Amino acid sequence: MEHIVIIGNGISGVTLARHIRKLSDKKITIISAETDYFFSRTALMYVYMGHMKFEHTQPYENWFWKKNRIELLNAYVEAINTDNKSLKLANGSNLKYDKLIIATGSKPNKFGWPGQDLKGVMGMYHKQDLENLESLAPNKEACNRAVIVGGGLIGIELAEMLNSRSIPVTFLVRESSFWNGVLPQGESEMINRHIKNHHIDLRLSTNLKEIKSDNNGNVKSVIIEETGEEINCNVVGLTAGVSPNIEFIKSSKIETGRGVKVNRFLETNIPDVYAIGDCAEQHEAIGNRRPIEAVWYTGRMMGETLAQTICGNRMEYKPGHWFNSAKFLDIEYQTYGWVFGKKGRPDYEQHFHWKHKDDTKCITVAFNKNTNDFLGINTFGIRMRHETFDTWLTEKRDVDFVMNHLSEANFDPEFYNHYEAEILSAYNKQLQTT
Amino acid sequence: MSNKINHSMSLAKPDALDITTKQKIALAIGIVGLLIFVLALFNTNFPNQGVFLTLALGMISLGIIVYSREAYLTKLEGIKNDGVWFKSISSRGIWGWLVGIILTSFYIVLYFFPQYLGLGADGAVNTGLISLFDPLSQLLSGRNASQWFVYGTLYTIAILAFGYKFILKYRHNRYQQIRTVSVMFFQLGFAFLIPEFMYVMNNDLPYYDLKSVWPLNYYIFDEWSVKGFLSNGNIGLALILFGIISIFVITPILTYKYGKRWYCSWVCGCGGLAETAGDSFRQLSSKKMSAWKLERWLIHLVLVFSVVMTTAMIYTYLGYDSNNFWLTKGVFISLVIGFLIIVFTGVMIFKRHELGKDAKYGAIGLFVVIALLVIMHFTGTTDHVFYAKAGTLRSAYGIYIGSIFSGVIGTGFYPILGSRSWCRFGCPMAAILGFQQRLFSKFRITTNGGQCISCGNCSNSCEMGIDVRHYAQKGENIVRSSCVGCGICSAVCPRGVLKLENDSMNGRINPTEILLGNDVDLMDLVNQK
Numbered sequence: 001m002e003h004i005v006i007i008g009n010g011i012s013g014v015t016l017a018r019h020i021r022k023l024s025d026k027k028i029t030i031i032s033a034e035t036d037y038f039f040s041r042t043a044l045m046y047v048y049m050g051h052m053k054f055e056h057t058q059p060y061e062n063w064f065w066k067k068n069r070i071e072l073l074n075a076y077v078e079a080i081n082t083d084n085k086s087l088k089l090a091n092g093s094n095l096k097y098d099k100l101i102i103a104t105g106s107k108p109n110k111f112g113w114p115g116q117d118l119k120g121v122m123g124m125y126h127k128q129d130l131e132n133l134e135s136l137a138p139n140k141e142a143c144n145r146a147v148i149v150g151g152g153l154i155g156i157e158l159a160e161m162l163n164s165r166s167i168p169v170t171f172l173v174r175e176s177s178f179w180n181g182v183l184p185q186g187e188s189e190m191i192n193r194h195i196k197n198h199h200i201d202l203r204l205s206t207n208l209k210e211i212k213s214d215n216n217g218n219v220k221s222v223i224i225e226e227t228g229e230e231i232n233c234n235v236v237g238l239t240a241g242v243s244p245n246i247e248f249i250k251s252s253k254i255e256t257g258r259g260v261k262v263n264r265f266l267e268t269n270i271p272d273v274y275a276i277g278d279c280a281e282q283h284e285a286i287g288n289r290r291p292i293e294a295v296w297y298t299g300r301m302m303g304e305t306l307a308q309t310i311c312g313n314r315m316e317y318k319p320g321h322w323f324n325s326a327k328f329l330d331i332e333y334q335t336y337g338w339v340f341g342k343k344g345r346p347d348y349e350q351h352f353h354w355k356h357k358d359d360t361k362c363i364t365v366a367f368n369k370n371t372n373d374f375l376g377i378n379t380f381g382i383r384m385r386h387e388t389f390d391t392w393l394t395e396k397r398d399v400d401f402v403m404n405h406l407s408e409a410n411f412d413p414e415f416y417n418h419y420e421a422e423i424l425s426a427y428n429k430q431l432q433t434t
Numbered sequence: 435m436s437n438k439i440n441h442s443m444s445l446a447k448p449d450a451l452d453i454t455t456k457q458k459i460a461l462a463i464g465i466v467g468l469l470i471f472v473l474a475l476f477n478t479n480f481p482n483q484g485v486f487l488t489l490a491l492g493m494i495s496l497g498i499i500v501y502s503r504e505a506y507l508t509k510l511e512g513i514k515n516d517g518v519w520f521k522s523i524s525s526r527g528i529w530g531w532l533v534g535i536i537l538t539s540f541y542i543v544l545y546f547f548p549q550y551l552g553l554g555a556d557g558a559v560n561t562g563l564i565s566l567f568d569p570l571s572q573l574l575s576g577r578n579a580s581q582w583f584v585y586g587t588l589y590t591i592a593i594l595a596f597g598y599k600f601i602l603k604y605r606h607n608r609y610q611q612i613r614t615v616s617v618m619f620f621q622l623g624f625a626f627l628i629p630e631f632m633y634v635m636n637n638d639l640p641y642y643d644l645k646s647v648w649p650l651n652y653y654i655f656d657e658w659s660v661k662g663f664l665s666n667g668n669i670g671l672a673l674i675l676f677g678i679i680s681i682f683v684i685t686p687i688l689t690y691k692y693g694k695r696w697y698c699s700w701v702c703g704c705g706g707l708a709e710t711a712g713d714s715f716r717q718l719s720s721k722k723m724s725a726w727k728l729e730r731w732l733i734h735l736v737l738v739f740s741v742v743m744t745t746a747m748i749y750t751y752l753g754y755d756s757n758n759f760w761l762t763k764g765v766f767i768s769l770v771i772g773f774l775i776i777v778f779t780g781v782m783i784f785k786r787h788e789l790g791k792d793a794k795y796g797a798i799g800l801f802v803v804i805a806l807l808v809i810m811h812f813t814g815t816t817d818h819v820f821y822a823k824a825g826t827l828r829s830a831y832g833i834y835i836g837s838i839f840s841g842v843i844g845t846g847f848y849p850i851l852g853s854r855s856w857c858r859f860g861c862p863m864a865a866i867l868g869f870q871q872r873l874f875s876k877f878r879i880t881t882n883g884g885q886c887i888s889c890g891n892c893s894n895s896c897e898m899g900i901d902v903r904h905y906a907q908k909g910e911n912i913v914r915s916s917c918v919g920c921g922i923c924s925a926v927c928p929r930g931v932l933k934l935e936n937d938s939m940n941g942r943i944n945p946t947e948i949l950l951g952n953d954v955d956l957m958d959l960v961n962q963k
Contacts, residue, residue, distance in 0.1 A: 011888070019960070043889035050517035051926075052717075052894045059888045059903055061723060164516040197510060296887050301952045304960060318953035325885050327928040330512030330606070334885065334930060383930035386883025390950045411882055411933050413924050415608040 003027045004310060005087065005097035007077050011296055012277030013103035014038045015303030016310075017070050023311040028069070029095070031087075033076035035127050037062060041105075042296055044130050045157045049164040054127075080252040082270045099310060102249065102260050102268075102275040103303075106242035106294050109150075113238075115211030120219030121236045124158045133161070137235050140167045145233040147171075147222050149208045150240030151178050153326050156191075158237045159200050160329050170201040170231055172208055172224070174240075181343045184364045186353040187378060188341070191328050193359060198329050211236055242294050244279040257281050259292050264316045266306050274309075276302035286319060288338050295324060321393045322376070323386060331360055336389035337376025339366040349375060352399070352430060354423045356381070363423065367399035374402045382419065383411035403427045456504045464497025474566040475551065484569035491587070495595045502599035511606035513926050515895075523849065524714045530849035538846030545837040548581035574630040582641075586626055589707060593621045596710035603713070607925050609934075613699060617706035620645055625703045639666050642673055645701050647680045649740040650863035652836060656828070657751040686870055692936055693877025694867035695919025702863075704856060707845065708897060709920060712853025716897040716922065719852025725899055729859050729916065736835055737865040738799075743827040745770055745807075750825075767811045771804050785873050835860060854897040858916060868915030876936040877919060878943075879912035881905060883950035886931045892923035906931050909949045913942060 004020060006013040009032035017028050043057040065072050076090035080100070087095045108123025110116045122132050137143035146162050148155050151173030159169045175181060178195065180188040195202045207225035214220040221232045244259035255261040255269040259281030266274050277299035282291045301319055308315040325334045340349060350369035355362035361381030367374050374397050377389065388409035392402055407420040453461075470490035473480075480486040506514065523529040543550050552562025560568055560578055567579035567587060597618040604610035624645045632639055640662040648654050654677050663670035688696045698705045708716075719725075752763045778800050844856025857864050871877060879902075886909070892902035898916045902923045905912045912932075924932040949957070 040888040040890060042887040043891070046889065046891060049515075050520040051515040052890060053519050056890045056894045059890065059907060297884055297951055300884075300949070304949075304952060305956060308956065308959060313959070315956065318956070320951050320953060323884065323951055325887075325929045330510055332928065332930050383882070383933070386885055386950050390883065411930060413607065413609045413921060413933060415612055417608075 001025070001027045002098045003029065003096065004099050004101070005095065006030045006101045006103055007087075008032060008103035008105055008277070008279075009035065009038050009072070010041060010103060010105050010277060010299065011038075012105075012299035012303045013101065015300045016101060016103065016276060016307050017303075018068070019304055019307030020310055021068050021070060023307060026311075027071075029071040029073055029097075031073045031075050031077060031089075031095075033074065033090075036072060036074055037065070039127070041125070044124075044127065045161050048130060048133060048161045078248055080249060080254065080273075082253050082273060085272070097272075099272045100274070101306065101310075102246070102254075102273070102279060103277045103299075104245045104279045106278040107245040108154075108238055109241045109243050110238060111240065113149075113208055113211060115213055115219070116238065118211055118213045118219050118236075119217055120234055121211060121238060123238050123242075124154050124161075125242060133235070137162060137165070137167055139165055143167050143234040145170060145231070146235040146237060147231055147233045148237040148239055149222075150238065151175060152239060152241060153179075154242075155237070155239035156195065156328055158239055159195070160198075162235075163198055163200060163329075168199075168201070170203065170233070171195065172203050172206045172222075174205070174207055176205045178202070178204070180341050182341045184339065184341050184351055184353065184378070186355060187362055187364055187380060190355060190359060190362055190380065191331070194329060194331055242278065244281065244292065246279050264318075265309060265314060266302060266317055267309075274306055276306050286317075287322075289319065289322065297323065321390055323389075328380075331381050332383065333378070333380050334384055334386075335376065335378045336384065336386065337366070337374070337393050339364055339376040339378045352403075352427055354419075354426050356419060356422075361419065365399060365402065365427075372398040372400065374399045377402075385409045385411045454504055457501050460497045460500035460504065462497075463493050463500065467491070467493030467495075467497060471563060471566070474563045477552070477562050480566065483566050487566050487570060490566075491591055495591060498595040499598055502602050506599075506602040506605070514603065515926070518714075518717060524717070526718065526850060530715075534847055534849040537848065538842055541837075541842040541846045544581055544585055545841060551581055551584065553581050554578075571630075574627070575633045577633070589703070590621050590626045592711045593703075593706045594618055596713065597706075600710050600713055604925060607921075609921050610925060613921070614709065616700045617702075617709060620701045621703050621706050636666055636669060638662060639670060639673070642677075643703075644676070646703075647685060647697075647863060648677065649737070649744065649866070650702075650704075650861065651677075652740055652744065652831060652862075655744055655748050657747070660751075685867065689867055689870040690874055691876060693875045693917070693919050694864070694871045695877065695917075695934075697867055698857065698864060698918035699920045704840065704844070704861065705854070705918060708848075708853040708857065712845075712848050712897070715848045715853045717852070717894050718850065719854060719858065719897050719899040721893050721896070721899050721901045726901075729899065732859045733861070733865045733868075733916075736839075736860050737862040739827075739831060739835070740862040742803075743831045747828055764811065767807055771807060774800055774804060781873060835862075852897055852899070854918070857918065858898050864916070864918075871917070872913060872915035874939070875913075876939060876942070877913075878935060878937070879905075879917065879919075879923070880933050880935050880937075881909050881911065882929070882931040882933070883909060884952075885929045887929055889928060891926040891928060892932060895922045895926045897922070902932065909944075911942060911944050 004026050006017055006029070009030045013030055017030055020026060020028055037058050038060065039054070039057040040059060043052065046052045047054050047057060077087050078090050079088040081088065085097055085100070087097065087100070089095060106125060108125050115121065120136055122136070123129055124133070137146060145168045147170045148158055149172045151171065155171065159171055162169050177185065177188040178191045183191070192202060192204070203224070205226070209223040209225040211219055212221045212223065212230070219234060219236050221230045222236060223230050246256055246260055249256055249260060253270060254273055259279050260268055260275035261283060262268055262275050262280045263283060266276055266280065268275055278292070278294040280292070280302065285291045298319065302317060305315055305317045321337055323334070323336050325332070327333065339351070340346070348368045348370050349366050352365045352367070353362065363380070363382065364378045365374070366376045374392060377384070403424055406423060407418065410418060410420065412418075467490045470486055519525045521527070523533060548564075549555060552560050552564040554560045559565070564579050564581060564584055567584045570587065571577060571579035571583050597614050600614050601611050625643045629641050629643055632642065640659045643651070653659055654674075660674065663674040685697070699709060749763055749766060752761060752766055753759060754762055754764070778797060782797065839860040840856050843851070844860065847855060886903070886906040888903055888907045890903050892906060893900070893904070896902050897920065898918055900912070900914050900917060902912060919934055921934050924934060
C-alpha cells in the first residue's frame with residue numbers, strides 16, 4: 001500500500017490527510033514534534049486568555065485519528081533523502097515514504113537585532129511559544145511590561161493576550177500607521193485609535209535598536225532607534241511577520257527559495273515530493289496573491305487540492321476570489337476581493353470609504369475608476385456574507401450594483417443596527433462631489 | 435511557575451485575574467444578604483420580617499449588580515471571557531464543587547424536606563426561612579408563603595439580577611439584550627406575579643404558569659388539576675383549553691416560524707435561569723460524541739415516559755359511558771393512537787430521508803406502543819394495569835424527573851455539568867420542540883462560506899453541548915434538534931462565521947462542504963460521494 005508521509009500537523013497537512021482518507025485507502029502518517037494532535041493555531045491566544053483550554057482548540061477528539069487510520073508520529077525530521085525516499089528522524093530512526101508532503105508552516109522572523117536570542121524574547125506562533133509566554137508572563141507582577149515589535153495580526157493578538165492579564169504593553173510599529181502596508185489609510189487610523197483605547201502604548205514610526213540583557217541573560221529593556229529611549233520590560237514579542245520553516249530541507253535536493261519552491265500543482269522539483277501551506281512558495285504569484293501566503297484558508301485549500309492530485313486526479317491549485325478575516329481586539333475584520341493599502345495599489349483602483357461616527361465600524365470599497373468594476377471590500381465591525389461577495393466578484397458586478405445591494409450581503413445578528421442606507425447615501429454624495 | 439495546584443487543568447496558570455476592591459465589597463454585601471437567610475433558616479426571630487426580607491433580597495441584588503458593573507462597564511464593549519477557565523468557580527474548581535453541593539443540597543431540602551426550611555405542616559404557621567417570606571406572599575396573594583413561593587421569589591431575583599449582568603456582558607449585542615429582557619419579563623410576569631394574582635381573583639384555581647406547556651407542565655392533566663379548572667366555570671375551562679391549544683397549535687406554529695428558541699431561550703423559566711445565573715457555567719457542558727449519544731437516548735426516553743404517564747393518568751379517571759361525558763376511555767385511547775399515527779405517517783412521508791435509520795426505529799417503536807394500547811384496551815387489562823400503574827408512574831415521574839432531574843441535577847449541577855444539562859438530557863418539552871425544529875422549521879444557523887478558522891470558541895460556549903465548529907468548518911448549516919438558539923456561538927465567533935436565521939425551508943439542510951475560496955470544479959469533486 002502506498003505510504004503517504006506528511007511533515008507537519010497544521011491545517012494544511014491535516015486537511016490533506018482527511019481528504020486523502022475520503023478518497024482512498026492509502027497508508028497515511030503525519031509527523032509533528034510540536035503537538036500530538038492537530039489544534040487550531042489561530043486559537044492559541046484564547047488559551048492564554050482563559051477563554052478555552054488547550055484541548056478545546058483541537059477540532060477532533062483524540063479517537064478520530066485511529067478511527068480514520070491516520071497515524072500520528074511525534075518526531076522531529078532532521079533530513080530528507082529523496083534518493084532512497086526516506087526521512088532521518090531526530091531519534092536516529094529512518095522512515096520510508098512513497099509520497100512526501102512538506103507542510104511545516106512558518107517561524108517568526110528575526111532581523112538580526114542585538115539581543116534577539118535573549119531569554120524573554122519570543123515569537124507567537126507555536127504551542128511552545130505559548131508555554132514560554134505562560135512562564136515568562138503569568139501575571140503583571142512577574143512581567144511589569146512587555147514590548148511587542150512589529151505591527152501585524154500576530155502582534156495585535158499578542159497585545160490583546162497580555163492586556164487580558166493587565167500586563168502593560170508597548171507596541172513598536174515601524175510604519176507610520178498600523179498595518180498600513182495592507183490596510184487603506186482610514187481603516188489603519190481607526191485601528192490606531194482603537195488600540196490606544198485599550199490602553200496599549202502604541203508607538204508608530206518606531207524601530208527597535210537593540211534588546212538589553214541583565215546579568216542573568218534575561219531581557220531587561222529595549223532601546224528605540226529614533227529617540228534612544230530605553231523601555232524597561234521583561235518580555236519582548238517579535239511579531240514582524242513569519243517566514244517558511246524549512247531549515248532542515250536546505251540540505252536536501254529539494255529546491256528552496258524563501259520557501260519550498262512548488263509549481264501550480266504544488267509539486268517540488270523532486271518527483272513525489274510536494275509542499276503546501278505556509279512553507280510553499282509559488283514560482284510565480286497567482287494573480288494578485290503573493291508567492292507565499294501564510295494564511296489559514298490558503299493552507300486548507302492547498303490541502304484539498306493536493307489530495308486530488310495524490311489520489312490520481314492531478315489538479316492545479318486554483319484559489320478562487322481572495323478573502324481573509326481577523327479581529328483587532330474587539331473589532332472584526334473581513335475582506336473579500338482586493339483592496340490595497342498604499343503598497344502595490346494599481347493606478348486604476350479607487351476607494352470609497354465610510355466610517356461610522358462611533359469609530360468602531362467602517363468599510364472600504366475598491367473599484368476600477370475607469371470601468372467601475374467592483375474589485376473588493378474591507379469591512380470592520382460589520383459582518384458580511386462570503387457567498388454573496390464571491391458571487392458578485394464572479395459575476396463581475398459594478399460598484400453601483402454592489403452599493404445598492406449591500407444589505408443582501410449583511411451577516412450581522414438579528415436586531416443589529418443596519419448602516420446600508422447611510423453608506424449608500426454617503427456613497428452617492430461622494431460621487432456627486434467628485 | 436507557581437506552586438499552587440492547578441484546579442482548572444488548563445495549560446495556563448489559574449487565578450491570573452484578581453477581583454477589584456469594589457467587587458470584593460459587592461461580594462461582601464451579597465453575602466451579608468445571604469446571611470440573613472441563613473440566620474432565618476436557624477429560626478432567628480427577626481423583629482420586622484418585611485424589613486429584613488427586603489434587606490436580604492435587596493443586598494443580594496445590589497451585590498450582583500455592583501459586581502457586574504465593575505466587571506463589564508470598566509471595559510470596552512465586546513466578548514470578555516477572560517479567565518473563565520482559570521476561575522475556580524467556572525472551571526470545576528473547589529468553588530465550583532462547593533457551589534454545586536450547596537445548590538444540590540438546597541434542592542433536596544426544598545423538594546423533599548420543606549419542613550426544614552420552616553414550612554408549617556397542616557395549617558400550622560410557618561417558621562424559619564419560609565416565614566421570612568410571609569409578608570411578601572401576603573402582599574401579593576393574601577396567604578402565607580410556601581416553600582414554592584420562597585423558591586419562586588429567589589428564582590425570579592436570580593433571573594433579574596443575573597439577567598442584568600448578562601445584558602452588561604453582551605451590551606454590544608442587541609440580540610442577546612432583547613432576548614434577556616424577554617426572559618426576565620416572562621419570569622417576573624408569567625411565572626411569578628400572574629399566578630399569584632390569579633389566586634387572588636379566584637382562589638380555587640390550580641397554580642397555572644401560562645407559559646408552561648405540557649409536558650413540561652406535567653401535572654396539568656392530573657385529575658385534581660382538571661377538576662380544579664372545570665369547577666371554576668368559564669375561566670377554568672378557558673385555561674385548560676388554552677393549555678391544549680398551546681400544545682397542538684401555538685407551539686408548532688411558533689416553532690415552524692422561529693425554531694424552538696422562541697420558547698427555550700426567550701420564554702422558558704428553566705432556560706431563563708440557565709441563561710442568566712447559569713451563564714458562567716455554559717462552557718462546562720460536554721461536547722464529546724459520547725455525551726451526544728447519551729443525550730439522544732435519555733431525552734427521548736423521558737419524552738416517551740411522560741407521554742405514557744399522562745395517557746395513563748387521563749385514562750384512569752375517564753368513564754366508559756358516553757352519555758355521561760363524550761370523552762370516554764375508548765374515545766381517548768383512539769384519539770391518542772390516531773394522533774401518534776398521523777404524526778409518524780407525516781414524518782415517514784415527508785422526512786424519511788432526513789431521519790434515515792432513526793425513522794425505522796421510531797416506526798417500530800410506534801407500532802409496538804399502539805399494538806399494546808389496543809390489546810390492553812380491548813382485553814380490559816388496560817384498566818387494571820393503568821389503574822395500578824398510573825399513580826405509580828405519576829409519582830415516579832414527579833420524583834425522578836420532575837424533581838431530581840430538573841431541579842436537583844439540572845440546576846444544582848450547573849457548576850459541574852454546565853448550565854443546560856436538564857434542557858439537554860431530560861426536558862420532554864425540549865424533545866418535542868426539537869423534533870419539530872429538526873423536521874419543519876425555518877430556523878437554522880448558517881455559516882459564512884470559508885471564513886471559519888476552527889478556533890473552537892463556538893463549541894466551547896455551546897451550553898447544549900453541540901460541536902458547532904464541526905459544522906462551521908465544513909460550511910454546513912446547523913439544524914440540530916437540541917439547539918436552543920441562544921446565539922452565543924455567533925456572538926463569540928471572532929470571524930463572524932455564524933448567524934441565526936429564519937429563512938425558507940429550501941436549502942435549510944446542506945450536507946455538503948461549501949467552503950468558498952476554492953476553484954468551483956474542486957468543490958464539486960470534494961462533494962462527490
